[in-house]
Amino acid sequence: MRENGQDFAADAVSTDAGDVVGSGSGDRERRYDVVVVGGGAAGLSAALTLGRARRSVLVVDAGQPRNAPAHGVHNFLGSEGIAPAELLANGRREVAGYGGELTKGTVAGVRRAADGDFRVGLVDGRSIRARRLLVTTGLVDELPAVPGLAERWGREVLHCPYCHGWEVRDQPIGVLATGPMGVEQALMWSQWSGRVTLFLHTGPEPDDEAYERLAARGVGVVDGEVRALRVDDRDGLTGVVLAGGTTVPVRALVVAPRFTARAALLSDLGLETREAEMGGHVLGTYVPTDASGATAAPGVWAAGNVTDLVATVVGSADSGMRAAAAVNADLIAEETRQAVGTRRTSG
Known part of the structure; x- marks a missing residue:
């Protein structure tokens, strides 16, 4: 991951995630009410909420958004079809407008100091103090091992029909089965196209009842493993190549990736991920939280795909806002206890 080696503070506002956004003193170790790790929809939404709550907040972002290959963000009311980079640039400007700060960097480790603050260390040597920590680092999509698949990810290789179904409606769509959910995926995608083919690949053989359901929805089934993709320089994906050499047009x-939470930094605080299952199939790993986003570690919250593997962009933004509100409430409670103690002492 690239680093820019800049300090936190700068007077200029930039929409480039590699620049520091906001204002501050330029000390080597600043203390913030909240440090947000991750600058996607969840992290920026949280920072916006915290800025509007008059909290000092810093967003640390590695600059590698998961949805960067996608042409547009969908089902985000008021921003339908907006390019992912544009949505994030707008969000950064909005955060800066309320005094929030952003810097590009990768967190190397987190520890809780004796005074209760968190010390967040970046790989470039910078250190940040935070009263609370909000992790919105998202997840990594681990794709099936088919040559050419990763290069087309987010273009013609897809996983979410609500994110991409409309864009490929009525086209020949292949579903690559790698587990027991392949049949359900094919049935789901048949809502967007009557030309869906289920490639059994490494998935299990459907039973008779599953074959009947597939036939009723007009879904074709092709046995054998997919060995490669057929890609045209002008038209993109045009077909899949089976082990025997046959090409089927799509x-x-x-595909169904394995979703792995980017949560290594939380192991420093004693937090571990759990496996998420659906229909007996392991979808991936996530960070457990309560409904507010609070983790088992006091003072640490998580939001977005790092804790909800199937959240869309709008869902991640909502969870970031809700977690930020919970963090702010927790800070208010702490400050109130301190104020009561001071009042009693002085009285």
């Missing part, structure tokens, strides 16, 4: 290929 314009989109649906």
Whole structure:
């Protein structure tokens, strides 16, 4: 991951995630009410909420958004079809407008100091103090090992029909089965196209009842493993190549990645991820939280895909806002206890 080596503070506002956004003193160790790790929809939404709550907040972002290959963000009311980079740039400007700060960097480790603050260390040597920590680092999509698949990810290789279904409607769509959910994926995608083919690949053989359901929805089934993708320089994905050499035409290929939470930094605080299952299939790993986003570690919250593997962009933004509100309430409670203690002492 690239680093820019800048200090936290700068007077200029930039929409480039590699620049520091906001204002501050330029000390080597600043103390913030909240440090947000991750600058996607969840992190920026949280920072915006905290800025409007008059909290000092810093967003640390590695600059590698998960949805960067996608052409647009969908089902985000008021921003339908907006390019992912544009949405994030707008969010950064809005955060800066309420006094929030952003810097590009990768967190190397986190520890809780004797005074209760968190010390957040970055790989470039910078250190940050925070009263509370909000982790919105998202997840990594681990794709099936088919040559060419990763290069088309987010273009014609897709996983979410609500994110991309409309864009490939009525086109020939392939579904690559790698587990027991392949049948359900194919049935789901048949809502967007009557030309869906289920490639059994490494998935299990459907039972008779599953074959009947697939036939009722007009879904074709092809046995054998997919060995490669057929890609045209002008038209993109045009087909999949089976182990025997046969090419089956498709314009989109649906896969089921393993979703792995980016949560290594939380192990420093004694937090571990859990496996998420659906229909007996392990979807991936996530950070457990309560409804507010609070983790088992006091003072640490998580929001977005790092704790909800199937959240869309709008869902991640909502969870960031809700977690920020919970963090602010927790800070108010602490400050009130301190104020009461001071009042009693002085009285």
